Amino acid sequence: MLDERELAEMEKELAHYENKKAGCIGALKAVQKLRGWISDECLKDIAQHLGMTPDELDNVATFYSSIFRRPVGRHVIFICDSVSCYVVGYRELLRHLSYRLQIKPGQTTADGRFTLLPAACLGVCEKAPAVMIDEDVHGGLEPPEKVDEILERYK
Amino acid sequence: MDKKNQGKQKPLTGSFRTDGQPLELGEYEKTGGYEALRNALKSMSPKDVQEEVKASNLRGRGGAGFPTGQKWSFVPAAEGPLSRYVVANADEMEPGTFKDRILMENSPHMLIEGMALAAYAVGAQQAYIFLRGEYVRSSRVIAKALAQAYEKNYLGENIFGSGFSLQMHLHLSAGRYICGEETGLLNSLEGKRAIPRVKPPYPQVSGFMGRPTVVNNVETLCNVPHIIRNGAEWFKDLSLSEGGGTKLYGVSGRVKRPGAWELPMGTTIREILEEHAGGMLEGYRLRGLLPGGASTEFLLEEHLDMPMDFDSLQEAGSRMGTGTMVIMDDRTCPVGMQLSLQTFFARESCGWCTPCREGLPWVVHMLNAIEEGQGEMEDIDLLLEQARLLAPGHTFCALAPGAAEPLGSGVKYFREDFERHISEKRCPWGQNR
């Protein structure tokens, strides 16, 4: 069941669209922000609220890369693997992060703290290589050890 | 305008604060902000606004360079409220591109004013800013600016008592490069899968919710207030080439000062690279560059004196794209770089049309194999063939042809590197994982 806060956040999003269906991406994101990810059950609840079937909503939800239909850790690290970052040290950064966290892209650390996901260009190419952790972008991670201190900020 | 001043004028970025904070509404107003909107609503007809923009030779900054005024003129004459839309394409996901972010983070009201003018020009009463979700800072800055604009009636009902009303909404995307394709964007804005739509009909005729819609890039829209305030002639004179105005050029890669600069349209690559980006980092040499984001053809050192504008680069077989270059240095393996590029495109394919959905992953498979030392010589020709087949018109939208540009040119220009990879069964740079 969706709680009141989730419903309220969803409604806020929906106000910007001409029908509920059009606001479904915003609604999914609003709930995900509070829950971390969209479980099957949660998807069904949101769908019902929007007058959609779970299939209709999931067709949309599974299309987008930042709607998580599987559990993620408390913090999500998006590592930019696009060309500018690639040129200035993405591989080293990835190697370092994987080693530090002992996970490969797509995985979550054993303690549930971090999920590491590859990401398309984060739009901070002038500060490559970069990661985005939750909502914060961290650029200029060369040498990759620079990320260590940053990780400490996410418990 | 005095031509000598050319290059000094930076209408887009000249008023930016130096501390990196966004221009507050008051500050924006002090630099002449919202004057254009006020004047237009008071003394210009929508048609006048269209004509002025047409005369300015403003060409779309989203990559394709379509003349903006002309685009607006395709919107059929108004017939009632709620029936047309303006959408700012702020999805900026093209690898190597970050110019729209800079504009939005520093001067959100410029975008809002530009959109309001565009809306007035085409008779739209609703506007959306389609912002990529990762631009969290931009979204905060814009949300605040929107609230301020509503408060001062720059937006909302009956703006300045002119009878013109405009609602503007901020939409945060959920991540997919194809959302930047203007019709995929519209599907996404309707809460659907962001599959591109068939054209024609163009969005100006049947767009958001099936209604006439103008989609413009953020940078395009940011130019509009300046054109209306200073006139088309002034705008044309800013440029060194046919298309009017300045351009936000950017450079990333192993250069001394990666970043973005507002320069006259048509500034040469060399000037941007050497003067503004400070040239290559010590110990690195330029081997090639992508002039305008990931989906443009590689250029080589011999192309450095080309002016960066839509037509010149087209003639050289490349495209200006977004005007933000990615530099390939001599220590970056062209195979790995190509793999990074194509991985992006394959992953971002929407899955609608066959060549893109199936061809790009095959390309990635081959590049991966070459990168891992398992490539075969035939793969090179196959890659070239795929690049040739993923041509405009062969696919449903421009994503796959965009991928083919760096692929075809990259394999052609750096063929030796591919061959060495294959024959030595490893990366000659020792760069593979």
Place this chain on the structure above:
Amino acid sequence: MVTVYIDGKSYQVDGQQNMLDACLSLGMDLPYFCWHPAMHSVGACRQCAVKQFKDENDKKGKIVMACMTPAAEGTRISIKDPEAVEFRGRVIEWLMLNHPHDCPVCDEGGECHLQDMTVMTGHVYRRTRFKKRTHKNQYLGPFVNHEMNRCIQCYRCVRFYNDYAGGRDFGVFAAHDSVYFGRHEDGVLESEFSGNLVEVCPTGVFTDRVFKKQYTRKWDLQTAPSICVHCSLGCNIIPGERYGALRRIRNRYNGEVNGYFICDRGRYGFEFVNSPMRIREPYLLSGEGTDTRKTLKEGEVLSALKAVIEGAKGIIGIGSPRASLEANYLLQKLVGPENFYSGASKTESGVVGQMLSVLSDGPVRTPSLREAANADAVFVLGEDVPNTAPMLGLALRQAVRHRPVERVTSELKIPRWNDYAIREAIQEEKGPLFIASVTGGRLDSIASGVFHAAPDDIARLGFRVAQALSPNAPVAGGHFEADALSFAERAAKALREAKRPLVVSGAGTRSSAVLQAAANIAWALWEDNRNAALSLVAPECNSLGLALIGGHDISGAVRAVEEGRADTVIILENDPFDRLDMPGAESLLRARQVIVLDYLPTHSIDRLQAAAAAGARVVLPAAPFAEGSGTLVSSEGRAQRFYKVFSGPGERSAESWRWLRDLLLELGRPGSEALFSLDEVLSAMGREFPALGGAVKAGPPSDYRIKGMKIPRQPHRYSGRTAIRAALDVHEPKPPEDADSPLSFSMEGYEGQPPAPLTARFWAPGWNSVQSVNKFQGHVGGHMKGGDSGIRLIEPAKAKETHYFTDIPGPFVPRDDEFFVVPLHHVFGSERLSAMSSGIAELMPSPYIALNDSDAELRSLTDGGEARVELGSFASFRLPIRLDAFMPRGVAGFPFGLPGLHGAVLPAWGKITAVKQT
């Protein structure tokens, strides 16, 4: 007409189509996947690439998709251009990168569009060495099997299931090369059209799960053109047989009727034909005691029958709305018109008679399904269309698109075939569809207005609409609620503004008043719009045909037996227990002698067997549709021929008309010698019943030949013919002769395309899949070459003025102590033959009684609780209560026709009381 140039030659085409459609319609081969003639173009697969040239001087040209290129005047394309040829081959190569190449074990193999297109493009060599992507499959219910790895992402499945058929529990998931077509989670596909996925999918992702149980390649199936018997619409089908069992049903394209699709009841309802319960031999029930059943040998049957007839002191015949025209006609002939009973219940005969008179005496035409799908405003009165006539429901789903589609094609100049652009332009906009029905239905969500009421109130509303449309229509007096008035006004306005308004009603509520109201609306519309159409759904596959023959309703038969006027009853493919209340049926079966013709045991046969009696009772094995030939009249009034597909095991069953013919001959009735063949029976019938005269022409006469040859039921690749019976007998028997049709039971015969009524399968060189139907159509998606199957028998009277019905019922008044129990129909369950199929049985509802919440509360009835339902003094049922917020007050819904619920003759007043839990 415009001129287009294809590979340098000029052609005349109609100009409204795209170049793919044009090329295919010209008979050319051009591969495609995402395009479908019923669903049009979206340009996704890129398979139909051709080279387009600006003008004759353009030598370079550019690659375009034929399906997205308008066939405008002067359009120049090349199919053979080397670059286009190469690109099409590469598209197949891309599609094949991940395809499992599992054709030998794939059910689609041999009738696979992907195979055909692969061969057509000449792609033969695999250049990739990488691992294929794989997917998990889903359980989608009893009808459709899922094998996602074979998917080539043409998007046809979603476009059919969701966009065309309105399904909402299926779709496309994820993006890039992991797009997945299926459901959000495993589960039964909800749409009654799910089986069409099997034909719509160009490869083996969606295959027929029932067929899979005893799989046979297409080329090993013996097939014949046939007609679906599971509702009154008369969809054209192709049943396929192997080893003496019916294996599957496929769609048979008919441009006027079902087009490319059929419903799941029609596709999967055939299993009764293979039932182990089938009556395979004639037998006699005589004398007393338990084992009274005596099989009649070959030579004994007719003499036994003759003895019965000759010993009779009065014979009556009970016909059947599910038996062929021929069978009913010969029964009528045998017993005489005054002794012939139509076999429908009193209410049902009344309603069907009403339908017939409305259609033949009134001025308004009954539309074909194609025409219904073309309506631009629809009013449905009383009928639960998706459940009683599923394909009409599908047509109405298309009809609601016309208004918006016409708007965008004219305002935005989007060509009609540009489906993607049209859908985006019209968004959720729907044209007018107004529904007045007893309770909620599956079309409600796309309706512009719905109104739920008791049948009398539905009728009153209809009369009110008619009154709003024409000053000549009678005034519906009495009180109307405000919402009814505004509904009526909106519906009337929408119909008045339409170019092709359609009124739909039918026998579903068993209310003549509802039909009369529908007729009044249609007639009122007709007064100023001669394009108005009236579609009336009949109860069964030959209800209308039977009505044209006539006959009294079955209650008269009971009286004839009770009053001693008849001591002998012949029952033709019918079960009196389905048509009469218990005492009536019992009475009827107490006749001294009874002859039953049927293919399956009925409640009546069980009774005969159980109750000892002195007189003779004979049961004859009739042939169900697939084992015989005959003619049915659909609710459109279209007479259509179905042909025998195969002879059942034992070969002793025969069409009822053949038994009756043999009996007539045996009896030496004058004129019976001239009733030997099917053609003769039909022409005799036509002479006697001029209204049925056209039925003769429903198919070519039996002596019709092409180049002196018959048309083979077996494909030319039919294999193992000599081995099929090897286990029984090494001598291959002579194939049965078919004297009644131009079809033969062999692979020899005419190889080309026969006329539509004789098209036993769709195949053309290079086209093994169902898509080969293109080659049989004059214009792709249009009519069959030489005309579609069937002859319309009922055309409106050339009336100058309309005679409105004036008998308007008063408002429905709920009673304190009783409910008005009405039938509720279920696509799965309400038709008794299909309900015997395993999958349909799995999906049909369990029995229930449906009530409005407040009615239930008033009587302390609770959802799921048990109720006793008493209809008259004889029919009593214990049923779980289903609360249904849409049921009108004072009305209860009873699931029509569910197996096990015999003896409910509806509608009727009944008592519903809670069963005390002990």
